[in-house]
Amino acid sequence: MPSEAIVVDSVTKTFGRKVAVNNLSLRVEGGEILGLLGPNGSGKSTTMRLIMGIMKPDSGRISLCDVDVLRQPTDSKRLVGYVPESPYLYEYLTASEYLDFVGTAYGIAPSDRRERVAELLDALQMSEHVNEVMSGFSQGMKQKVAFTAALLHRPRVLVLDESLNGLDPRSARIIKDILNRLSREGVAILFSTHVLEIAEAVCHSIVIMNEGSVIAEGTAQELRSKAGMPGSSLEDTFLKLTGSEDTAKIVEALSL
Amino acid sequence: MRQATVASLATVLFKSYFRASRAGRRSAFSNPSSIYAIDALLFVPLFAVVWYLVPRASPDIRALLVPLAAQAVVGFPVILTSAVILAGILFELGTASGLASSEAVNWLPVTPREYVVAACLSLDFAYSPFLALGLGLIIPLAAQLGFSSVVPSMVVLSFVAFFVGAAVVEAIRSVMNRISTTVYRKSGRLGAIFRIVLVIVLFVAFQLAFQPTILYMALTVIVNGVSLVWFIPMVWPSVALAAQLTSDLVRASVFFALTLAFAFGLFEASAFLRSRYWSPVPVTVSVATSTVYVPQGRSFLWLDPVAYSIALKDLRSLVRRKEMIRFLAVPVMLVVVFLLPTVSSDYGSSALASSLSLLLLGEVSTILPIMLSSISIGQEGGSVANIYMLPISPSELIMGKLFIPWVISGTASAVVVSLIQLLFPFAWSQLAVILVALAFIVFIQGFIGLGAGARYPNFSLGPRARYVTMMGFLIAIFAGLFSTVLMFLPLAVYLVTPYFTSLGFGAAETILVVLALTASIGLVLLSLTRVYCVSGVKKFLSDMAI
Numbered sequence: 001m002p003s004e005a006i007v008v009d010s011v012t013k014t015f016g017r018k019v020a021v022n023n024l025s026l027r028v029e030g031g032e033i034l035g036l037l038g039p040n041g042s043g044k045s046t047t048m049r050l051i052m053g054i055m056k057p058d059s060g061r062i063s064l065c066d067v068d069v070l071r072q073p074t075d076s077k078r079l080v081g082y083v084p085e086s087p088y089l090y091e092y093l094t095a096s097e098y099l100d101f102v103g104t105a106y107g108i109a110p111s112d113r114r115e116r117v118a119e120l121l122d123a124l125q126m127s128e129h130v131n132e133v134m135s136g137f138s139q140g141m142k143q144k145v146a147f148t149a150a151l152l153h154r155p156r157v158l159v160l161d162e163s164l165n166g167l168d169p170r171s172a173r174i175i176k177d178i179l180n181r182l183s184r185e186g187v188a189i190l191f192s193t194h195v196l197e198i199a200e201a202v203c204h205s206i207v208i209m210n211e212g213s214v215i216a217e218g219t220a221q222e223l224r225s226k227a228g229m230p231g232s233s234l235e236d237t238f239l240k241l242t243g244s245e246d247t248a249k250i251v252e253a254l255s256l
Numbered sequence: 257m258r259q260a261t262v263a264s265l266a267t268v269l270f271k272s273y274f275r276a277s278r279a280g281r282r283s284a285f286s287n288p289s290s291i292y293a294i295d296a297l298l299f300v301p302l303f304a305v306v307w308y309l310v311p312r313a314s315p316d317i318r319a320l321l322v323p324l325a326a327q328a329v330v331g332f333p334v335i336l337t338s339a340v341i342l343a344g345i346l347f348e349l350g351t352a353s354g355l356a357s358s359e360a361v362n363w364l365p366v367t368p369r370e371y372v373v374a375a376c377l378s379l380d381f382a383y384s385p386f387l388a389l390g391l392g393l394i395i396p397l398a399a400q401l402g403f404s405s406v407v408p409s410m411v412v413l414s415f416v417a418f419f420v421g422a423a424v425v426e427a428i429r430s431v432m433n434r435i436s437t438t439v440y441r442k443s444g445r446l447g448a449i450f451r452i453v454l455v456i457v458l459f460v461a462f463q464l465a466f467q468p469t470i471l472y473m474a475l476t477v478i479v480n481g482v483s484l485v486w487f488i489p490m491v492w493p494s495v496a497l498a499a500q501l502t503s504d505l506v507r508a509s510v511f512f513a514l515t516l517a518f519a520f521g522l523f524e525a526s527a528f529l530r531s532r533y534w535s536p537v538p539v540t541v542s543v544a545t546s547t548v549y550v551p552q553g554r555s556f557l558w559l560d561p562v563a564y565s566i567a568l569k570d571l572r573s574l575v576r577r578k579e580m581i582r583f584l585a586v587p588v589m590l591v592v593v594f595l596l597p598t599v600s601s602d603y604g605s606s607a608l609a610s611s612l613s614l615l616l617l618g619e620v621s622t623i624l625p626i627m628l629s630s631i632s633i634g635q636e637g638g639s640v641a642n643i644y645m646l647p648i649s650p651s652e653l654i655m656g657k658l659f660i661p662w663v664i665s666g667t668a669s670a671v672v673v674s675l676i677q678l679l680f681p682f683a684w685s686q687l688a689v690i691l692v693a694l695a696f697i698v699f700i701q702g703f704i705g706l707g708a709g710a711r712y713p714n715f716s717l718g719p720r721a722r723y724v725t726m727m728g729f730l731i732a733i734f735a736g737l738f739s740t741v742l743m744f745l746p747l748a749v750y751l752v753t754p755y756f757t758s759l760g761f762g763a764a765e766t767i768l769v770v771l772a773l774t775a776s777i778g779l780v781l782l783s784l785t786r787v788y789c790v791s792g793v794k795k796f797l798s799d800m801a802i
Contacts, residue, residue: 102642
């Protein structure tokens with residue numbers, strides 16, 4: 001596996017006049033868990049969609065394990081697993097039918113597929129729901145199915161867009177353990193979250209985005225030093241770097 | 257009933273209809289005030305033009321216009337009811353249960369009766385330009401040709417008929433919800449099949465009850481003074497107006513009152529049905545009784561595993577989603593409502609009947625594949641993200657998406673050809689040309705539909721979801737109809753003119769020439785439409801459209 005599993009090179013994406021991602025460059029190595037932080041609308045989800053190849057950049061280059069995302073979209077998708085913030089499942093299918101569809105698209109042999117689905121759903125306590133139509137699933141259950149779908153083909157790159165939302169503590173813990181294990185096996189993981197404690201606990205390094213650009217990157221400790229707040233929490237560091245440290249004043253101003 | 261609540265709810269339902277586009281944009285047409293303006297813009301100029309022109313027409317033309325005006329005055333309310341119900345069946349019953357507007361409000365202090373009135377008003381708002389257009393034409397026509405006394409009644413009854421149509425749609429919607437709930441509780445594959453059959457029967461029954469040909473036949477009877485069908489409530493407004501035209505005021509008053517009573521009764525029935533479905537509890541479909549799912553990892557016919565997997569998913573979508581089942585009902589509806597009046601009418605086995613049958617054949621082989629293929633991308637809704645995320649190539653997506661439309665349309669076309677051949681037999685040589693043309697048409701329309709559906713998808717699953725934008729639908733329909741006309745052109749020339757024999761071909765050679773020409777045109781169109789489809793799907797896959 002190449003050392004740089006995700007390469008984003010000078011990528012820009014605009015929607016009309018709005019610049020969602022501005023000349024962004026990123027590198028994620030195999031085995032690295034990179035946390036992508038930023039306020040709402042900072043361009044995190046757009047960046048992830050660009051990396052997935054489901055959105056076309058205006059300029060720049062993106063590759064996954066040396067496969068160009070724009071030129072070889074089908075090949076690059078074989079390498080990556082993606083869990084969006086809101087899982088888009090075919091709700092009229094059963095979990096088993098949906099995972100079978102996903103497994104077929106990735107080209108996994110039926111016997112391997114069955115084994116893998118059973119293993120993952122069992123770990124996430126979803127085995128008893130495998131033959132139920134997903135329209136009746138809670139948000140957390142849907143998220144577990146989306147996780148299973150993303151991990152089914154043993155991806156070399158994993159992109160998780162705020163995907164621990166809605167999970168119960170046990171499942172969130174299992175996912176974190178799975179991420180750590182995948183990282184040890186050399187899988188590159190790009191992970192966005194608003195829960196800074198999770199970012200600090202799970203990620204090896206962190207990139208903070210604001211208005212489509214990277215404004216800081218490094219380990220949590222390096223970010224604190226850059227912000228001149230060595231003893232502070234990652235939350236305070238984040239707020240200072242993104243220019244939103246006036247939250248206390250805002251709360252005080254509210255006549256609750 | 258609180259009028260302010262009803263008005264507010266009607267406005268909300270109306271806005272949600274117009275803003276339920278994929279971009280969720282607000283547009284100039286998404287406010288009731290804009291619709292009022294459009295209504296006025298349609299009504300006033302038309303009224304003025306007709307009002308000005310009719311008195312200036314020559315006596316001959318005026319003599320021709322008088323019976324037409326009488327028929328229009330009498331027929332307009334029934335046509336309105338029929339049009340609203342037809343539009344309702346085609347466009348209004350596609351709301352996903354999870355997004356049904358009733359579920360969005362039934363936890364608020366809104367009664368089912370208030371909801372039904374608001375839903376009917378919102379539906380009538382949406383289609384009010386047709387009412388404005390009709391009244392703008394008929395009022396001045398009637399007034400200038402000596403039917404002034406009937407105009408006030410006609411206007412009132414038109415509004416009532418408009419409301420009746422919306423109330424019927426609302427009743428069907430409630431009944432469909434009941435069917436869905438009952439079947440979900442029973443679950444299982446047998447239950448799903450049961451639901452499909454019930455929905456199709458329901459659609460066909462309602463469609464037959466308001467089929468324009470049948471209504472027209474009824475109207476002709478009424479206008480001719482033989483009120484044999486007075487017992488059908490839908491034609492009561494026309495019976496009342498026909499009676500008023502003949503100065504039979506007692507009969508007119510009775511049927512006027514009966515119309516109002518019927519409208520009220522329908523409203524009560526709709527409210528009752530809606531109340532039975534108020535505050536539904538989310539349900540889970542359990543298919544635990546079925547055996548353990550066996551993964552389908554092998555090829556099927558010419559489909560590779562991925563394309564097969566997409567086709568299987570789409571088939572499940574078609575039979576499991578309430579809002580999709582209507583698309584299965586359409587071919588049945590088309591055949592029944594077209595063949596029944598044709599067979600039962602006087603022209604039985606005449607040339608006209610066989611021409612009409614050819615028209616039906618063209619309709620089934622053209623509209624059905626276009627409809628099914630053009631919605632195949634948009635019906636994915638938000639879940640289309642799966643198509644983008646997974647390693648699916650354009651060719652796999654095309655084959656997977658077109659398999660179901662081709663199979664359903666091909667089967668429907670074969671059934672219609674067989675029926676027609678039984679009822680109004682063609683010569684075997686002509687039948688061979690028809691079969692070749694049909695085979696090409698089904699494939700061509702599939703490519704056109706998917707090409708348009710991929711370029712103009714509408715992923716909105718909200719109220720009145722159509723899955724393809726109006727622009728995409730129009731492009732697909734016009735291109736599809738044009739290609740069907742081209743495909744049947746050699747046969748039409750052969751049947752209508754002696755062109756081929758004038759070139760020196762003998763009888764047997766001529767039909768072979770027609771067959772070869774048909775196949776050649778088919779091959780050219782197939783190549784062109786395939787290119788259109790592939791480029792559309794490639795463009796679609798290159799950038800997420802949602």
